[in-house]
Amino acid sequence: MNSPFHYSPSPDLLRAYSEMLQWDIMRHPPFRDEIEKGKMFGILLVKDADGVVSSLAAFSGQIADSFHWQGFVPPIFDYLDEDGYFKVHEREISALNRVISEIENHEYASLLREYETLKAETDNAIEVARRRMAEAKTIRDARRKEGVSQEEETLLIRESQYLKAELHRCKLAARQQLAPILERIDECKARISGLKEKRRRMSENLQRWLFSNFRMLNAEGESKDLNTIFVEYNGIVPPSGSGECCAPKLLQYAYLHDLQPLEIAEFWHGESPRGEVRYHGAHYPACHSKCLPILGWMMRGLDVDQSPSSSLPGELMPEIIYENERFCVVNKPSGLLSVPGKSDAPSVVSLLRKHYGRDVFPAHRLDRDTSGLLLLAFDVRTQSRFHRMFEMRLVKKTYIAVLDGDISVTSHPLEGRISLPLAPDLNDRPRQMVDIYMTNGGKDALTDYRVVQVKDGLTHIEFHPLTGRTHQLRLHAASPLGLGMPIVGDKLYYRNNRTPCSRMLLHASAISFSFNGTPYSFTSNPDFPKK
Incomplete structure (x- = not known):
């Protein structure tokens, strides 16, 4: 079988995917409406005991709140029964969420408002006492400059001591006034923390129960639950959604029905998720965060093609x-x-x-x-x-690239700057994603570009990165929020066969800097394959 992480779909896989797109179910309104927003589909070619080759199809996750659609393999474990263990406990967690939200948004918020009001009043009283003390000191200092008797000096000292004591009493009174409300706030916070800890335990227990019911088979007839697979792989809890991707569902079905897996591929259908780069109809490798540990187990006993990356x-x-x-x-x-x-x-x-x-x-x-x-x-x-x-930014770099597309038919200028913050795609390493509002740990990424020429529908371009984020040029080129034209041969962000190429057409062509007062400049011409 081909590796689900490194492959080019065969004509048979492409034909099976094309046939899947013709199924009546693909035009069913609830199904169609959801998948057009973006969904991953998988195809697995299998052979039965009589040597007959056929295809299986799967989709990732759910569609229209259901795992079951005609023509697609069922889930490994269906936990959507409204009266089942998962949904019952999920509703309990949701109810607890509502309780926490109610306390935070009403009781706790009301206590904070009450505290802020009382604090403002006590702060004002302290400030009045402080100003009174300062004004009295100014008057005393002036009288001392004019000269005072010993008796008058004693009175001035007593006045100062009295006003300081008044300020101290005012602060003490403020603390006493604030203490009850602060105690109520602390009690409320402790109650919220206790409920959140209860919610955490309930969620962890539910997830552990859920993943224990995902019993993953392999070609040697063995089975393990997801909890065990991930603990043995990297010692962590399985990420949410583990076991619900296309490849595990397809292999599980094949093993259960004594079918021999031959070839597998996954295809994106519909719109690209915001911040990610996915192309309608393009094939993609299985994800790493969830599928790498799972498929590593499930493919035991299969003769899987070696990764081409190891052939260098x-x-x-x-x-x-x-x-x-x-x-x-x-x-x-x-x-x-x-x-x-x-x-x-x-x-x-x-x-x-x-x-x-x-x-x-x-x-x-x-x-x-x-x-x-x-x-x-x-x-x-x-x-x-x-x-x-x-x-x-004292080191200047230039890259030469060939983009799959004609920039002259777009609204992009022939020279400009791309500013798109980038962040790691934690669910699919090593991919990166656009993080416009930098809510996922994103960092600023800036790239200047200049179009060199457009030839045969391809854009030859120079990139001058001002920052050095991972996959910066690749995403700034491929993302619809950037130039919207992927680099030819980029197998990570553009898995389309429209412009096949043996390598990615991106080359670091120049670098210049000064070191110990001496300027250095180096250039290199790309050795791109001829079309």
Whole structure:
């Protein structure tokens, strides 16, 4: 079977997906209305005991509040029965949410208003006493300048002591007045905290119960629940929605009905979710946060194709453009990691360490599929200097890219700036997403661009990144909120076969900076494959 994480759909898979789109159910109003907003569909080709090949179809999650639609495999576990354990306990948690909201928005809010009103009154009384004391001091100081007798000085001292005591009594009275309301506020906060802790425990218990009922099969006839799978994989609780993606549902159905999985693919249908880059009809890999642990278990016993990313020759050496005693500049080929990853795949750093027989430290990184100029230091101090230079935008970089689309037929100018904050897509690493309002940990990302030419429906462009966010250029190109034209060959943000290419057409073509008073400038021409 092909890997659900690295694949190109075969003609048979594409044909099965096309046939699925013709089913009557696809035009059923509740079904159609929801999927047009965006939904992932999966196709699995299977073979039965007689050697007959057929296709199975699945959708992620639910459609119109149901798991069950004719022509699609059922869920691994259906928890939507209104009188069932999950829905009953879900309603209990919802009721608790309403209680918490009622207390916070009424009782607690009312106590805070009462406190603020009383606090303003006591603060005003203290301020009056403080001003009275200050005014009296001004008068005393003036009288002392004119000269006072010993008896008068004693009276002035007594007046000062009295007014200070009055201010102290005023503050004490304020604390005494505020104490009861503060006590009630603390009691209310403690009650809210107790209810929230109860809600947390109820939610955790319900999720644990839910995931214990997702019994995932594999090709060897074994089964494990989701709790166990995730604990053994990375020691965490399964993310919400685990077990409800297309690939697990399809494999589970195949195993239950003694069908041999042959090929699998997932296709996006409908609009792209806000902030993400999804194209209608394009195929996508299974997600990592939920499906990587699950499918790792479920595919045991299957002969799964090896990831193509591991086929890079181990001794592919980056071209050294320049070197001195402090740093070097290399030309990284597409497909080579910049720094060592989780596997033993070669990287620029590992290869240069072997070449030089010493440590090297990257000043920045290029994506695996991006080629071009990469700056590395020979010591940590120099690396730190380069990091500060990048932060201060003292290092200028230029990238050359080819975009799948004609910018001249869009409303975008031929030269401009893209400003789209980016954040990690926590549900589908390593993808990033646009985070316009920076509510998901997003950071500002700025890119200047200039169109070089438009040829054969493709836009040749220069990018000048002002920030260095992960996948910045790829998302600024592909996102509908950016240029809306993905980089040709980008298998992460554009999985369409309209312009097939053996690599991503993005190349770091120039880098310039000053170091110890000496200007440096390096250029590199891309080695893009001919169309």
